[in-house]
Amino acid sequence: MCRSRNTLSDTLVDEVSGNIIDQCVAQGVPFAREYGGLLDNRSFGGTQVQRTFYAAGQTGQQLLLGAYSALSRQIGVGHVKMYHRHEMLDLVKVDGKARGIIARNLVTGEIERHSAHAVIIASGGYGNVYFLSTNAMGSNVTAAWKTHKRGALFANPCFVQIHPTCIPVHGTNQSKLTLMSESLRNSGRIWVPKKKEDAEAIRAGKMKPTQIAEDDRDYFLERRYPAFGNLVPRDVASRAAKERCDAGYGIEANNTNEGVYLDFSSEIYSKGKQAAFGQGDHAPSDEKILELGKKWIEEKYGNLFQMYEKITDENPYETPMKIYPAVHYTMGGVWVDYNLQSTIPGCFVAGEANFSDHGANRLGASALMQGLADGYFVLPYTVSNYLADEIRTGKISTDSAEFDEAEKNVRDQINTFLNNNGTKSVDSFHKRLGLIMWNKVGMGRSEQGLKEAIAEIEALRTEFRKDVFVPGSADELNPELEKAIRVADLIELGQLMAQDGLQRNESCGGHFREEYQDAEGETLRDDENFKIVSAWEYKGDDIRQEELHKEALNYEFIKIAARNYK
Amino acid sequence: MASKFINITLKIWRQKNGTTKGALETYGLNNVSTDSSFLEMLDQLNEQLINERKNPVAFDHDCREGICGSCSLYINGRAHGPDRGVTTCQLHMRTFKDGETIYVEPWRSRAFPVIKDLVVDRSAFDRIQQAGGFVSVNTSGRTIDANATPIPKADADKAFEAAACIGCGACVASCKNGSAMLFVGAKVSQYALLPQGKVEAQQRVLNMVRQMDEEGFGNCTNTGACEVECPKGISIENIARMNREYLKAIVTEE
Ligand SMILES: Cc1cc2nc3c(=O)[nH]c(=O)nc-3n(C[C@H](O)[C@H](O)[C@H](O)COP(=O)(O)OP(=O)(O)OC[C@H]3O[C@@H](n4cnc5c(N)ncnc54)[C@H](O)[C@@H]3O)c2cc1C
Ligand code: SF4
Ligand code: FES
Secondary structure (H helix, E strand, C coil): CCCCCHHHHHHHHHHHHHHHHHHHHHCCCCCCECCCCCECEECCCCCCCCCEECCCCCHHHHHHHHHHHHHHHHHHCCCCCCCCCEEEEEEEEECCEEEEEEEEECCCCCEEEEECCCEEECCCCCHHHHCCCCCCCCCCCHHHHHHHHCCCCEECCCCEEEEEEECCCCCCCCCCCCECCHHHHHCCEEEEECCHHHHHHHHCCCCCHHHCCHHHEECHHHHHCCCCHHHCCHHHHHHHHHHHHHCCCCCCCCCCCCCEEEECHHHHHHHHHHHHHHCCCCCCCHHHHHHHHHHHHHHHHHHHHHHHHHHHCCCCCCCCEEEEEEEEEECCEECCCCCCECCCCCEEECHHHECCCCCCCCCCCCHHHHHHHHHHHHHHHHHHHHHHCCCCCCCCCCCCHHHHHHHHHHHHHHHHHHHHCCCECHHHHHHHHHHHHHHHCCCCECHHHHHHHHHHHHHHHHHHHHHECCCCCCCCCCHHHHHHHHHHHHHHHHHHHHHHHHHCCCCECCECECCCECCCCCECCCHHHHCEEEEEECCCCCHHHCEEEEEECCCCCCCCCCCCCC | CCCCEEEEEEEEEECCCCCCCCEEEEEEEEEEECCCEHHHHHHHHHHHHHHCCCCCCCCCCCCCCCCCCCCCEEECCEECCCCCCCCHHHCEHHHCCCCCEEEEEECCCCCCCEEECCEECCHHHHHHHHHHCCCCCCCCCCCCCCCCCCCCHHHHHHHHHHHCCCCCCHHHHHCCCCECHHHHHHHHHHHHCCHHHHCCHHHHHHHHHHHHHHCCCECCCCCCHHHHHCCCCCCCHHHHHHHHHHHHHHHHHC
8 A cells, every 4th residue: 555654554454354344244234154154255456365255246335334224223312413415515613623514404405503522524535526437426525625625634635546447438428437346357357459450340340359369369467467467456457458548459439449348258167167067067068167157157246247237238248348447436635643633623534535544556445444444443532532621611602703704605605606697507517627637637647737737627617617507596405506516626626636646756556647657657656755645735715825745654564665566 | 339319208297395386397308328327318408408597307316326225216107217127327228219208207105205306305214224224233343253153145145135225215116005115124134134133133123113104104015016116126025024023023022
């Protein structure tokens, strides 16, 4: 996990993940079991050994439902009060400490003041700055960004994880991208045609992938990284796919020809043969092998294969899947200390919204481990600790100049949008922002591209403020208004991401600066100058004025070396 | 993916809020890619409406990949539309014909009041979950080892199938009685099948069923419509299991 605080990463992997599995099982999360009744497991990207417990390709969802059930219990007994359909729109600071938030009731439009002795932000990542990502449509940066604007440092904004196994873009109306589970890389082999004319013929619909002979396929991950093969970390796999597509070998007939194959035929064959042998048939026919192999695949990945077919109208049991990298996870976020407290006392930040743990690259299945560890095991202690000193503070009034100012802030922004009377939809701006980000602050970055991005985003921001059209009113369910508020923050964040990428003159993990690569196209790190967390301080409306603070990273336990997945 | 483009007519339920009356309105939409999802088609409609300076259609959605359960649309008289085993966000426009008229309505159920247009309030499901859909274990970090209690693979698999429920409410919307038995049955079953959940099984089923009745969901008369429309293939076996659990609990309670 390069560019992460090593002690934190180690804690995560070694001590906490076992506890979390125990906790989740105790909560009733149905992890897969072997016939002997013990937990089943399988491997994910970035490791060569099996280490991930799974729940039939829906691990993330099941962990989430486990957390939801635990939360429901607390709501049921009255320990937690839930505000459905509410959005936090500002953080309120009193005497330098976080003392509450301003929220909007999304159904009635009412602006509410909530006071508290401490505030915890757990608002997720900002992948939607790219418009297209695997993130849910409701994911956004507003809570984290408003916290930043109130004084919290924002760290490593340019560190983004681009996931290699997503379904390619189908057209301009695409609203989000679908992730095919990482686990598929255990059984699938990634390839593109060796010959450009074959790739062209495929794109033109004149040839099928199954017609391409074994010798004419380039299994580029196995070729470049013989030891890890198809299981190299996400950033490496993504970049390798981009390299092939940029070179003209992409197989998808979309605007950008971006797509590579994920092929299960070898696995179907070998698992089918194994199954036949297991049944005592030592000379199985090809049909029998295929039948048993497909059955094996169906048992392991049936729901994913079905999902793929629904989306693409192609049957991945018969023809290879098409995949391409997409934005999936953001490692950057609000800077926090080891207690998960931001630079604003009393404001804690948990989960993907904070920057901790992952550094520049992230291994499979660790996001939820971090989020759950933050929520289950870290915050209960650190927040209690903080509150111990606040025991005499008493109830905090919402009737103060600070709350007045924050509420006015929110109301002004809403009124400006509704009275703006521009000509273009919020989405149209969001899509344009996404394109700038994907092309210039995406998988490959360069000094020139980043500088262009900063200027283009600045112009986009000016145009957005002048020309966005937000229909409807403030006192009703108004999704366009919600989006406008979010996109305003995403635009500012996008600019900071480009600035962060520009100052980091090295390549590491998900941050690939084209100027910093070796002869084989691998990342070139600069440990002398960039063994740092870059933490940005808000300095007013012009994002280009943000001030950079550097936190030195001390790797106590692992020897630094360029990661080598060969 | 060779895209085709179709032209369609939409009849969409428009309702300003929970206290006003709604009605179906008609919209024409051209050049819809058959590779678009149903929700991407609605995005396209909304973009058109915004450009005409009209109010866009409100609908719930979040993950757009069939896991959050929020995209609750009743399309051409069926929950989540004509395709089997999918949520609305996973429904693709290739399922529809060029020139087709498509009806889009919100879930209709006493327990799911309309908030606006196609958006309904499903917090009744949350309250059922809060009544008992959990295992009472604290996050102390001192739980027992996950492998200390072996779980037979068959039970784990069945619990997993039940746990696949995403709480979308299609079962309620498809049921002529507006019953929530499939949803509650899935939750009760998930926990009742696992040793971790067995300890509280009786109290859980009593509490969840009581809450379900209080929320105004209808009774189950075994028509099985819920199972047909459930995007996650939750089986009505789970309803039978819940009924058995409930009887057991009632008998013990008395
Ligand atoms: C498709 C997909 C699959 C994944 N699979 C895996 C996996 O298998 N394993 C794994 O480890 N990780 C996985 N991840 C990553 C992981 O799911 C996320 O990193 C994790 O969910 C982040 O959790 P979180 O609680 O920090 O934020 P989120 O889950 O994003 O939750 C944030 C919540 O805050 C709400 N919110 C945001 N802003 C506001 C506001 N202003 N006011 C009020 N509420 C707000 C949001 O609506 C949301 O409910 C996956 C991610 C995606 C997108
Ligand atoms: S049982 Fe099926 S239809 Fe009902 S809420 Fe669960 S997933 Fe939806
Ligand atoms: S939007 Fe999440 S299930 Fe459809």
